[in-house]
Amino acid sequence: MSVHVHITHTMGDFTLDAGFEVTAGVTAIFGRSGAGKTTLINAVAGLLRPDAGHVRIDGDTLFDASKRMFVPAHKRRMGYVFQDARLFPHLSVRQNLNYGARHAARGTLAGQYDPSFTEVVDLLGLPDLLTRAPHDLSGGEKQRVALGRALLSRPRMLLMDEPLAALDATRKDSILPYLEQLKSGAAGLPILYVSHALDEVARLADHLVVLSQGKVAASGPLFDVLSDPSLVPLLGVRQAGAVIYATVAAHNANGISTLNVDAGALELPGVQAPIGARVRLRVLAQDVILSRTRPEGLSSRNILPVTVRSIRTGAGPGAAIALNAGSDRLLARIPADAVEKLELSDGVACYAVINATSIAPQSIGR
Incomplete structure (x- = not known):
């Protein structure tokens, strides 16, 4: 068709x-x-x-x-x-x-x-x-x-x-x-x-x-x-984000589910899908934090190795960072001055920290 x-x-x-x-x-x-x-x-x-x-x-x-x-x-x-x-x-x-x-x-x-x-x-x-x-x-x-x-x-x-x-x-x-x-x-x-x-x-x-x-x-x-950072102004700063596929690997006794993505694993609450199911996750750019080294001592265990694909800065205080997470794409929105502090540029390897509680059940599709 x-x-x-x-x-x-x-x-x-x-x-x-x-x-x-x-x-x-x-x-x-x-x-x-x-x-x-x-x-x-x-x-x-x-x-x-x-x-x-x-x-x-x-x-x-x-x-x-x-x-x-x-x-x-x-x-x-x-x-x-x-x-x-x-x-x-x-x-x-x-x-x-x-x-x-x-x-x-x-x-x-x-x-x-x-x-x-x-x-x-x-x-x-x-x-x-x-x-x-x-x-x-x-x-x-x-x-x-x-x-x-x-x-x-x-x-x-x-x-x-x-x-x-x-x-x-x-x-x-x-x-x-x-x-x-x-x-x-x-x-x-x-x-x-x-x-x-x-x-x-x-x-x-x-x-x-x-x-x-x-x-x-x-x-x-x-x-x-x-996942195109140039579209953030049109999509809306608070609504911009990427969609990635994941496979449900386990449902744990504490109500947290483990999902496998290409770059690693994510632990999320409220996943209503059977083990082995393929789901899509919407990850908002404002809920992704970047670090040049793998962080330790955080409450979040959702840490994925990523590579900067492109950086988009505008007149405002924020910068949109397009990321490769294995074969998936993510989008992060960070303060513009953090780009220089973290020495970010195209091709730089870093880590994306994703807030698990920010991915609501409504953002998980079958």
């Missing part, structure tokens, strides 16, 4: 001029409010006709301004999940789901995700909700039903526009595992996921497109983009 998008569209004083190319998996469109995220996803969905550009999926052209080609939304075979669930209030959960199945596109595309009703219900944990009405559901339950309805329409691509933005932290945490299951169980269904929340993006995305003022500031594999 390949997705090629480039859109130019002007609305008042704002112009979106953005494009990206991705394959199957979850592509997150991230940016601050007003960056153009919803305009971009609506152009892919066919809910607006851009001034210029193109949208192509697996070689099929859905929009090409130069050829005056525009496939209307109802013929694009897209599943769209909005910020508000938009369920039919007079229909039960089962009837809402069946609406998606009844309006599924006819004919089968190569490699198309074609789940049964039972498969979708089980995937999203809906069996006990089928007879209930939308007004009896929580916000998270409504979004799961909306997602199920979109999947049962047999889409060639799933579009999700801030699907968790209206949920509180508890309900948001309850639905993220279902999205992770969808990612692994949807047979390569490409997903375009719009969000301004980096915690969601870090747990779900494979590819990340960062929008700023209507233009693409960065695009690439999630692990590369999040």
Whole structure:
């Protein structure tokens, strides 16, 4: 599955001029409010006709301004999940789901995700909700039903526009595992996921497109983009950080789990995954401390040997340090004057100390 998008569209004083190319998996469109995220996803969905550009999926052209080609939304075979669930209030959960199945596109595309009703219900944990009405559901339950309805329409691509933005932290945490299951169980269904929340993006995305003022500031594999020190101002100083993979090695009696990463081992609390499971960890840059020698006498036992990959300093008091930790990448944010005191430069070997309690259970994805 390949997705090629480039859109130019002007609305008042704002112009979106953005494009990206991705394959199957979850592509997150991230940016601050007003960056153009919803305009971009609506152009892919066919809910607006851009001034210029193109949208192509697996070689099929859905929009090409130069050829005056525009496939209307109802013929694009897209599943769209909005910020508000938009369920039919007079229909039960089962009837809402069946609406998606009844309006599924006819004919089968190569490699198309074609789940049964039972498969979708089980995937999203809906069996006990089928007879209930939308007004009896929580916000998270409504979004799961909306997602199920979109999947049962047999889409060639799933579009999700801030699907968790209206949920509180508890309900948001309850639905993220279902999205992770969808990612692994949807047979390569490409997903375009719009969000301004980096915690969601870090747990779900494979590819990340960062929008700023209507233009693409960065695009690439999630692990590369999040660990790029030049993007710290766009991602947010307190939200910037890297994502690394780990394997659960042990669960200890004290509630601490041991996870193996390429550069060594980490000990973390609250890991809800079986031994042998592969997880991804979001490590914030502000929670990484650097030392030129291996420190001793610390409460933290999470000390990894690293190598400085690049250093980014700006007008402020902080410096962003990109690090190689074996085959993984980390990002540290330290005082700018510490760069000189520690004699840091590209290629310098040092140690990264990671605060275990700063990696919350919500930052550990399957």
